[in-house]
Amino acid sequence: MLRIAVPNKGTLSQPASQMLRDAGYRQRTDAKDLACADEVNDVEFFYLRPRDIATYVASGDLDLGITGRDLLVDSGSPAHELLDLGFGGATFRWAARPEAIGAVADVAGRRIATAYPGVVERYLAEAGVKAEVVRLDGAVENAVRLGVADVIADVVETGATLRQAGLVTVGEPLMRSSAILIGREPDVDLGSRQAAQLLRRLNGVLVARRYVMLAYDVRADLLDQATALTPGIESPTVSPLHREGWVAVQAMVLRADVHRVMDELYDLGARAILVTDIHNCRL
Numbered sequence: 001m002l003r004i005a006v007p008n009k010g011t012l013s014q015p016a017s018q019m020l021r022d023a024g025y026r027q028r029t030d031a032k033d034l035a036c037a038d039e040v041n042d043v044e045f046f047y048l049r050p051r052d053i054a055t056y057v058a059s060g061d062l063d064l065g066i067t068g069r070d071l072l073v074d075s076g077s078p079a080h081e082l083l084d085l086g087f088g089g090a091t092f093r094w095a096a097r098p099e100a101i102g103a104v105a106d107v108a109g110r111r112i113a114t115a116y117p118g119v120v121e122r123y124l125a126e127a128g129v130k131a132e133v134v135r136l137d138g139a140v141e142n143a144v145r146l147g148v149a150d151v152i153a154d155v156v157e158t159g160a161t162l163r164q165a166g167l168v169t170v171g172e173p174l175m176r177s178s179a180i181l182i183g184r185e186p187d188v189d190l191g192s193r194q195a196a197q198l199l200r201r202l203n204g205v206l207v208a209r210r211y212v213m214l215a216y217d218v219r220a221d222l223l224d225q226a227t228a229l230t231p232g233i234e235s236p237t238v239s240p241l242h243r244e245g246w247v248a249v250q251a252m253v254l255r256a257d258v259h260r261v262m263d264e265l266y267d268l269g270a271r272a273i274l275v276t277d278i279h280n281c282r283l
């Protein structure tokens with residue numbers, strides 16, 4: 001059985017399980033369950049703290065895992081990123097009181113509060129900057145107000161928590177994170193039937209989330225201009241219509257672009273433009 005680590009709590013937990021469900025895997029129904037076997041697919045899922053997942057995967061005790069890129073870096077573990085899963089996106093940033101520091105170089109000699117000392121120490125070492133790292137478990141934004149630190153380095157998603165604490169970001173993010181699939185080796189072991197299937201299925205979910213299916217009718221003499229707007233992934237499907245001189249076109253389009261593409265197709269003269277969701281795919 002393939003053994004996979006899944007976040008048991010926190011921001012990544014629910015979307016990770018949802019993505020696995022969308023990929024056709026069985027997931028626990030009770031949030032207190034520690035493991036869940038999917039006999040049909042010959043996979044067993046273990047629910048672990050996302051911070052610990054890289055350790056289990058790097059040791060080889062589990063085959064694959066889902067965690068955050070920042071947590072993988074923070075762990076200092078030799079596990080490898082195999083696939084960006086497209087959820088749990090956040091930046092990891094410096095923040096301080098307005099005007100307290102102007103640039104990242106100014107963190108030198110300051111006290112930096114963080115729950116990710118591994119990420120911060122690696123960054124400081126690479127930048128050749130010396131500073132004191134104060135390791136906290138969470139609610140790091142309070143550290144400046146309470147006098148424990150001068151600067152923080154933390155996960156920023158909407159920025160609402162920083163604003164509440166009267167802090168502003170400084171400089172560029174230390175890193176950009178999102179949920180990732182990790183493994184012990186730099187590539188998925190495609191010799192393992194279950195691992196190859198998991199990768200194909202997750203890629204199928206990613207494509208289904210990013211793309212929609214667009215169908216429309218257009219005059220045959222406008223087909224080249226229309227398909228230039230909707231080239232699809234391989235090539236658009238073109239079928240004859242009963243109406244003389246018209247064709248029906250079907251192509252996958254990026255969800256983020258679909259409204260612009262529909263407007264441009266309409267302006268070109270295409271009609272009966274329909275968008276449908278893709279539930280899953282194998283490309």
Ligand SMILES: Nc1ncnc2c1ncn2[C@@H]1O[C@H](COP(=O)(O)OP(=O)(O)OP(=O)(O)O)[C@@H](O)[C@H]1O
Pocket residue numbers: 009010011012050051067068069070071088089090138155156157158177178
């Ligand atoms: N708004 C967010 N807050 C915290 N972590 C986030 C957020 N958005 C994405 N993430 C990512 O989630 C992972 C952190 O998850 P983790 O479960 O350790 O902390 P959490 O979601 O803050 O939960 P808790 O605070 O209960 O431990 C990191 O990879 C982080 O980049």
Ligand SMILES: O=P(O)(O)OC[C@H]1O[C@H](OP(=O)(O)OP(=O)(O)O)[C@H](O)[C@@H]1O
Pocket residue numbers: 137138139140141154155156157158159160161162
């Ligand atoms: O930019 P935002 O959208 O405000 O999100 C980022 C904040 O959310 C998380 O805190 P969480 O609520 O998990 O508390 P914690 O610090 O105790 O982990 C994270 O640690 C930041 O503080």
Ligand SMILES: [Mg+2]
Pocket residue numbers: 138
């Ligand atoms: Mg948190």
